[in-house]
Each structure stands twice: as C-alpha cells, then as structure tokens.
Amino acid sequence: MASISLKTGTVNKMVKEESHKAVENFSDQLSNERLEIEGRSLWADARRRFLSNKAAVASMVVLVAVTLLIVFGPMVSQFTYDEIDWANMAAPPSMETGHFFGTDHLGRDLFVRTLEGGRISFMVGALGALVAVIIGTIYGSMAGFLGGRVDNLMMRALEILQSFPFMFLVILMITFFGRSILLIFIAIGAVSWLDMARIVRGQTLSLKSKEFIEAAVISGASSTQIVFRHLIPNLLGIVVVYASLLVPGMILFESFLSFLGLGVQEPMTSWGALVNEGATSMEVAIWQLAFPTSFLVVTLFCFNFIGDGLRDALDPKDR
Amino acid sequence: MHSHAEAWERVVEGTHLINGVPMFTFILKRIGVAIPTLFILVLLSFFLMQMAPGSPFTGDFNMPPEILANLEAKYHLDKPLWQQFAYYLKDLLQGDLGPSFKYKDYTVNELVAQSFPVSITIGSLAFLVTVLMGVGLGTLAALRQNSWIDYTVMTFSMVGVVLPSFVIAPLMVLIFSISLKWLPAGGWNDGSWQNMVLPVAAMAILYVAAVARIMRSSMIETLNSNFIRTARAKGLPRRHIIFKHALKPALLPVVSYLGPAFVGIITGSVVIETVFGLPGIGQHFVNGALNRDYSLVLGLTIIIGSLTILFTAVVDILYGLIDPKIRVGS
Numbered sequence: 263m264a265s266i267s268l269k270t271g272t273v274n275k276m277v278k279e280e281s282h283k284a285v286e287n288f289s290d291q292l293s294n295e296r297l298e299i300e301g302r303s304l305w306a307d308a309r310r311r312f313l314s315n316k317a318a319v320a321s322m323v324v325l326v327a328v329t330l331l332i333v334f335g336p337m338v339s340q341f342t343y344d345e346i347d348w349a350n351m352a353a354p355p356s357m358e359t360g361h362f363f364g365t366d367h368l369g370r371d372l373f374v375r376t377l378e379g380g381r382i383s384f385m386v387g388a389l390g391a392l393v394a395v396i397i398g399t400i401y402g403s404m405a406g407f408l409g410g411r412v413d414n415l416m417m418r419a420l421e422i423l424q425s426f427p428f429m430f431l432v433i434l435m436i437t438f439f440g441r442s443i444l445l446i447f448i449a450i451g452a453v454s455w456l457d458m459a460r461i462v463r464g465q466t467l468s469l470k471s472k473e474f475i476e477a478a479v480i481s482g483a484s485s486t487q488i489v490f491r492h493l494i495p496n497l498l499g500i501v502v503v504y505a506s507l508l509v510p511g512m513i514l515f516e517s518f519l520s521f522l523g524l525g526v527q528e529p530m531t532s533w534g535a536l537v538n539e540g541a542t543s544m545e546v547a548i549w550q551l552a553f554p555t556s557f558l559v560v561t562l563f564c565f566n567f568i569g570d571g572l573r574d575a576l577d578p579k580d581r
Numbered sequence: 582m583h584s585h586a587e588a589w590e591r592v593v594e595g596t597h598l599i600n601g602v603p604m605f606t607f608i609l610k611r612i613g614v615a616i617p618t619l620f621i622l623v624l625l626s627f628f629l630m631q632m633a634p635g636s637p638f639t640g641d642f643n644m645p646p647e648i649l650a651n652l653e654a655k656y657h658l659d660k661p662l663w664q665q666f667a668y669y670l671k672d673l674l675q676g677d678l679g680p681s682f683k684y685k686d687y688t689v690n691e692l693v694a695q696s697f698p699v700s701i702t703i704g705s706l707a708f709l710v711t712v713l714m715g716v717g718l719g720t721l722a723a724l725r726q727n728s729w730i731d732y733t734v735m736t737f738s739m740v741g742v743v744l745p746s747f748v749i750a751p752l753m754v755l756i757f758s759i760s761l762k763w764l765p766a767g768g769w770n771d772g773s774w775q776n777m778v779l780p781v782a783a784m785a786i787l788y789v790a791a792v793a794r795i796m797r798s799s800m801i802e803t804l805n806s807n808f809i810r811t812a813r814a815k816g817l818p819r820r821h822i823i824f825k826h827a828l829k830p831a832l833l834p835v836v837s838y839l840g841p842a843f844v845g846i847i848t849g850s851v852v853i854e855t856v857f858g859l860p861g862i863g864q865h866f867v868n869g870a871l872n873r874d875y876s877l878v879l880g881l882t883i884i885i886g887s888l889t890i891l892f893t894a895v896v897d898i899l900y901g902l903i904d905p906k907i908r909v910g911s
Contacts, residue, residue, distance in 0.1 A: 422618045427889045429848045430866070430882045434626055437870040437878040438633035514745050521747040522855060522867050534747065541751035541856065545759055555748055562743050 308499070311575040318571025321564035328561060332380040341371035343378040344529035355549050364549040366539060375531050376554050382443070382520075382532040383513045383561070389447060390454040390512030391505040398458025399501055403493050405459070406466025407485065413463075420459055428453045429518070436524050443526050446519060450512050458504055465500050466493055499576040507569035510562045517558065533558040608898050615894040622886045623673065626879055627666055633875070678880035683872045689880040692865055699769060700850055700861035703777065707784040707846050714789045716835060719796025723831075724823070726801060734793055741790025746849045750783040750856040767858040780857045784849050788842045795834050803831040836903065840896040844889050 312318055336343065340360055350359050351369040363372035405416040432449040439445060469475065470493075478488050517534030519525040526532045533554050540551030653659045657668045672679060678689035722734040757779060758766035765776050803809060804827055812822045854863035862881060869877040 418614065421614055422621060425615070425618050425890050425893050426622060427844065427848070427882070427886045429851075430885055431622075431626070433851075433866060433870050434878050434882045435629060437873055437875060438629055440873075510743070517745065518747065518852065521852060522870075524867070524870055537747060537751070541747075541754075544751060544755055548755075551751060551755075555752075559744060559748060562745075566739075566743050 308572075308575040312571050315571040315574060317567045321567035321571075324560065325564040325568065328380070328557070328564070329384065332377050332384060335377040336374050336381075339371065339374045339377075341374050343374045343531065344370065346370060354547070363553040364547070366550055367543060367547075370529075372536075372550065372553055376533075376536060376557055378530070379532040379536050379554065380557060380561075382526055382530070383516060383558070386446065386450055386516040387509040387513045387565075390450045390515075391509050393451040394454040394458040394508050395501055395505050396455075398455035399462050399494060399497060400489075401455065402459035402462025403466045403489050403497060406463040407470060407489055407493060409467075409470075417463070420456060424456050424460075429515075432519065433522075433524060436519075441524060441527050443530075446516055446525060450515055453515070454508060454512055458501070458508070461500060461504055462497055465497055469493060469496055503569065503573045503576050506565065506572050510565040510569075513558075513562065513565075604902070607901055611894050611897055611901075615890050618890050619887055622890070623670065623883055624666070626882055626886075627669055628662075630875055630879060631662060631665075673883070678883075679876045681874055681877045683869075683874040683877070689877050692877060693862070693880065693884065696860055696862045696865055699859055700854070700863065703780050703784065703853070703859065703861065704846050704850055706777065706781045707788070708843065710781060710785040711788040711792055711842060711846070712835075712839075714785070715792025716796050716832070718789065719793040719835075720800050720823070720828070720831075722793065722797045723800035723804065731797075734797070738790035738794045741786050742794070744787075746783055746787060747852045747856065749786055750779075750853060753779050753783050754856070767856070769859050776857075780853050780859060783856070784846060784853045787849070788845060792835055792838060792842070795838055796831065799834045800827065800831040803827045806830075833900070833903070836896065837900050840893040843892045843896075847885055847889065 341347070347353075347359075347361070347365060347369040349369075350361060350365050351367060353359060353361055353365045353369075355362055355364040361371050361373065363376060365371055366375070401416065401420075405413045405420075428449065432445065435445055435449070475488065475492055478492050483491070513533075516525060516532060517537070520532040520534030521538045523535070523538065525534060536554035537551065537558065540547075540554055544551045650659070657665050660668070669679075676690070678693070681687045681689055681692060684692060718734050718737075722731040725731050754766045757764050764779050766779075768776055809822060809827055812826050817826075850861060851863035851866055853859070854861045855867055858864075862885070865877060866881050868874075869881065
C-alpha cells in the first residue's frame with residue numbers, strides 16, 4: 263500500500279513537473295511569438311460582418327461624402343449663407359450664375375444654405391449621441407449594477423421623465439425664453455439619454471450575474487471600478503448600436519422644431535427650416551424644396567442603414 | 582376558453598395577478614406614477630414661466646404704475662411665488678386655464694373648445710387608420726412571407742419609418758393637390774371628408790409603417806409557435822387558425838406600441854395642422870409660441886401632457902390585463 267501510494271505520488275509529481283514545463287514552454291513560445299493563436303476578437307468579427315453588409319457600407323460612403331461637402335462646401339463657395347444676390351432672386355439652379363441649387367426668394371444661395379443647415383443637423387445629431395452615451399451609459403449601468411432600492415428609485419425617476427411630452431415642453435420653453443439654438447441643444451440633451459439608460463440597465467442586469475463580475479467582486483474591486491472597468495467595456499457594443507440609431511432621431515427632432523419656425527433663427531438655417539420655406543413655394547420653385555429635402559432624406563436613410571448594419575454586426579442575440 | 586373565463590372571473594373579483602401583484606395594486610401603482618408625473622409637469626411648466634424675462638404686461642406700451650399694480654393684483658402677480666402656484670393649481674383643478682395673453686376677449690378654455698374637436702377628429706381617424714392598416718398589412722406580409730407583397734410592405738414601412746411627416750405632407754400636397762388636383766391642399770371647410778384625407782394620411786403613414794413592421798415579425802413568431810402547429814395538425818381551416826388563434830397573441834406587441842404611437846400622432850398633429858392650415862390645437866401651439874402667448878401655450882402643454890400621461894398609463898394597464906406572460910404568477 264505504502265509503495266503504491268509512494269509510486270502514485272512520484273507519478274503525480276512527474277506529471278506536475280511535466281505540465282509545468284509545458285506551460286513554461288507555451289508561454290515562452292507565446293512571448294517569442296513563435297506560436298500564433300488564430301482567433302477573431304469581437305470587434306474584428308463585427309467589422310467583418312459590417313463590411314459584408316452592402317447597404318451599410320454604401321451608406322457609410324455616402325455619409326462621408328455628405329460630411330465632407332458640409333464641412334468644406336461653404337468654404338469653397340463664392341457666396342455666404344446670408345448674402346443676397348439681387349440679380350438672381352428665386353432663380354433656378356444654374357452653373358453659369360454659380361448658384362448650383364438655385365436661390366431662395368431673397369436671392370440667397372441655396373447650395374451654401376443647404377450645407378450650412380447640414381452643419382446644424384450634424385452638430386445636433388452628434389451632441390445627442392454624445393450625451394446619450396455619457397449620461398445614459400453611466401446612469402443605466404449604475405442602476406442595473408447597484409440594483410435593489412436604488413435601481414427602483416432611479417427607474418421610477420426615468421419613468422417619470424419618459425412619460426413627459428418633451429416636444430411640448432420645448433415649445434413651452436421657446437415661448438418663454440424666445441428661440442435659440444442653445445434651448446434646442448438643452449432639450450436634445452435632456453431627451454436623448456433616456457432610452458439609452460433603459461437599454462444599458464437591462465444589459466447590465468444580464469451581465470451582472472456573469473462569472474467574471476463575481477470574480478471581480480470577490481477580489482475586492484470597488485463598485486466604481488467594476489462599473490468602469492468591467493461593465494462599460496462590455497456594454498460598448500449595444501451602446502454603439504443604439505447611439506447610431508439615435509442620431510437620425512435627434513436630427514429629426516431639430517428639423518421638426520425648425521420646420522415649425524421654432525428652431526434656429528434667420529439668417530441661420532437648418533434642413534427643417536429650408537424644407538418649410540421650400541414647401542411654401544413648391545408650386546413655382548420646386549428646387550427650393552427638392553435639394554434640402556433630398557439631403558435630409560438621404561442622410562436619414564444612411565444613418566438608419568448604418569444603425570441596422572451595426573446592430574446586425576454587434577447584437578449578440580443574432581450571433 | 583375555460584381558462585379565459587376563469588381569468589375574467591379573477592379580474593372581476595380583483596384577485597387577478599399582474600406582475601405577481603394583485604390587479605388593483607398594479608393599477609394603483611401605475612396611477613401612482615402617473616399622478617406625480619402630472620404634478621411635476623404642471624410645476625415645471627409653471628416655474629419655467631416664472632423664470633421667463635419680463636412680466637406679460639411689459640413691452641406692449643408704457644403703462645402707468647398704478648394700472649400695472651392693479652393688473653398684477655388681479656392676476657395675483659403681487660403674491661409670493663408659491664401662492665401664485667397655489668392659485669394656478671386651484672384654477673386648474675376647476676378646469677380654468679385663464680385668459681389668453683394675446684387673443685383679446687378669449688379665454689384659453691374657449692380657444693381650446695374651438696380647436697380641440699378638429700384635432701381630435703383628425704387624430705382619432707389617423708389612430709384608427711394606423712391600427713387597421715398597420716395590423717392588416719403586417720399580417721398580410723407575414724402570411725405571404727418573402728413574396729412580392731411582403732417586400733412591398735417592408736419597403737413601404739422602411740420609407741414610412743424614415744421619412745418625417747413634414748416631408749411627407751408637402752410631397753402629398755404636391756402630388757395629390759397641385760399635380761393631380763384630386764384633393765384640396767389645405768383648409769378645414771367644416772370638416773368635409775375631402776379636406777381630411779390628406780392630413781389623416783400624412784399623419785398616419787409613419788405609424789402604419791411602424792405597426793406593420795411590428796405586426797409582421799410578431800405574427801411570424803406566433804405562426805411558428807407550438808400551439809399553432811397543434812391547431813394545424815388538428816386540421817383546422819387556415820382562416821380559423823389565423824383569426825381565432827394567431828391574431829390575439831400576435832397583437833400584444835402592437836398594443837404596447839399604441840402608447841408611443843398616440844404620443845407621436847399628437848405631436849405630429851402640430852406639423853400636420855401647420856402644413857394643411859387646419860384650425861386645431863397644433864396651430865395655436867405654434868402661433869402661441871411665436872406670439873409668446875404664455876397662458877395659451879401653458880394650458881395646451883398641460884392638456885396634451887395630461888392626455889399623454891393618462892393614455893400611456895391606460896395602455897400599460899390594458900397590456901397588464903391581456904398579456905398571458907404577465908398574467909401568470911397566480
């Protein structure tokens with residue numbers, strides 16, 4: 263008996279030593295990069311998936327083109343957005359006069375005005391996405407992670423905010439404080455993060471029960487550390503998807519107000535305001551409606567296709 | 582059918598469970614969210630108005646200070662803020678929204694009474710069209726999955742979801758009024774049906790698209806479930822399976838979308854009424870904002886806000902009553 267146990271003991275020791283060596287070997291090889299492990303990270307996988315989506319890639323190309331045009335177009339044009347060309351009022355598009363998209367009823371160049379309006383729309387979209395990502399992610403992951411009474415309270419607050427008719431509250435604020443782009447920014451900041459917080463909370467709740475979070479808790483990481491180091495990086499996928507789907511919503515929000523004449527003030531303009539002006543004169547000057555509308559619609563479609571593409575690429579449910 | 586009758590009995594008795602709590606507790610809880618929301622809405626609106634620069638009587642002309650003081654006393658503007666709020670709340674609870682600041686001789690109540698029927702008519706028609714057409718198209722697309730009908734419906738719903746109402750409405754006017762001359766381009770004309778077609782269509786199209794999309798995917802999911810397979814195996818006729826068995830569970834996600842759809846239709850009415858020149862609430866909203874008619878916009882915000890909050894609460898409660906997944910727990 264004793265000899266047998268002794269034997270197994272030595273065998274065990276030998277096995278241990280061997281495996282130890284193997285591990286050392288393996289790590290040596292790894293550090294020397296002689297042995298490469300073929301594997302795709304989540305993001306590489308998502309990129310491949312996204313790039314195989316033709317609609318999303320085409321939208322990306324179009325959107326980059328629109329962005330470049332919006333950024334550089336007004337710089338190279340011979341007109342400014344508030345300059346009146348007395349010789350060409352409500353003139354149709356023409357290459358000779360330099361008014362590529364024609365002019366409005368005051369003789370202002372529509373090409374520059376459309377691009378200038380695009381700047382507002384893109385700024386609003388970017389701001390909405392940014393606020394949603396920052397506030398929504400932190401709020402949602404905190405609520406989901408802390409759970410219990412805090413979660414309950416935070417969600418009640420969110421529910422109350424969500425059932426607010428924000429569009430009307432914004433109109434109310436415009437009534438009291440007058441029109442300003444700042445108000446629109448505040449309003450968009452206030453609305454944009456609500457859904458994001460809800461989605462992130464749901465995702466956090468399901469992540470919370472995973473082993474790696476438990477491991478972090480056991481090894482004594484603080485709540486803040488867990489949220490910022492472990493939860494948020496794992497939430498990034500859904501955050502990116504939702505943020506990209508949010509951008510067109512925010513652009514619409516601003517256009518809606520500008521269409522009603524409650525958004526940006528003259529002589530500044532935005533796509534919603536241009537569509538409104540175009541609609542009043544569409545019987546005689548269709549180009550005044552056609553160009554801003556096409557820009558708005560194409561941009562909205564692009565963002566939606568990209569959002570869908572990102573969702574298909576990153577949504578863990580479909581994998 | 583038996584279990585259904587039983588469920589109703591529990592509803593009547595009040596022992597029915599929603600989310601694991603008795604029905605009445607659930608309803609009370611939901612109202613418990615709605616009432617503070619309403620109160621916060623009123624409070625916030627009121628204090629925003631107080632933060633606005635100037636009093637409503639400044640700016641028009643130079644008023645002798647005595648008259649200004651009289652006016653301020655009449656509207657309780659000389660009292661401390663919380664008393665002003667108490668006065669406003671008291672009036673509000675009695676259904677009095679105060680006088681309009683810009684329309685002489687009109688109270689906000691009168692303006693609302695004039696314009697509300699127009700908005701309600703257009704809005705409820707649009708809501709009806711949304712539900713009927715959305716459910717119909719979605720079901721059709723699901724039953725003929727991957728056929729040309731399906732692709733047409735899905736393309737339509739993609740376009741409808743992306744295009745905003747303020748783009749669709751002018752385009753409709755351009756096509757149906759200016760080019761084809763089929764329908765009037767605007768106006769109310771005492772509510773003749775020709776004047777209603779375009780506004781209702783422009784308002785509903787987005788929500789028809791959204792409902793069709795939701796209905797399609799939920800119908801496909803339902804048709805693939807076990808109880809439908811059982812029904813098919815029993816040899817029930819297709820029509821019977823769809824209408825008697827599949828339709829009801831497939832409608833659940835649509836019901837939960839009705840709250841947001843209602844809010845959207847109400848909000849969209851502002852644009853639609855502006856485009857078509859309809860004498861509804863939306864128009865007062867925009868003009869009130871541009872004229873800085875404080876009491877009018879405040880009153881309208883509170884009315885529409887309350888409607889929104891109440892409707893969302895009702896939809897939530899309804900959903901709790903009909904969703905079998907929530908119902909389980911008893």
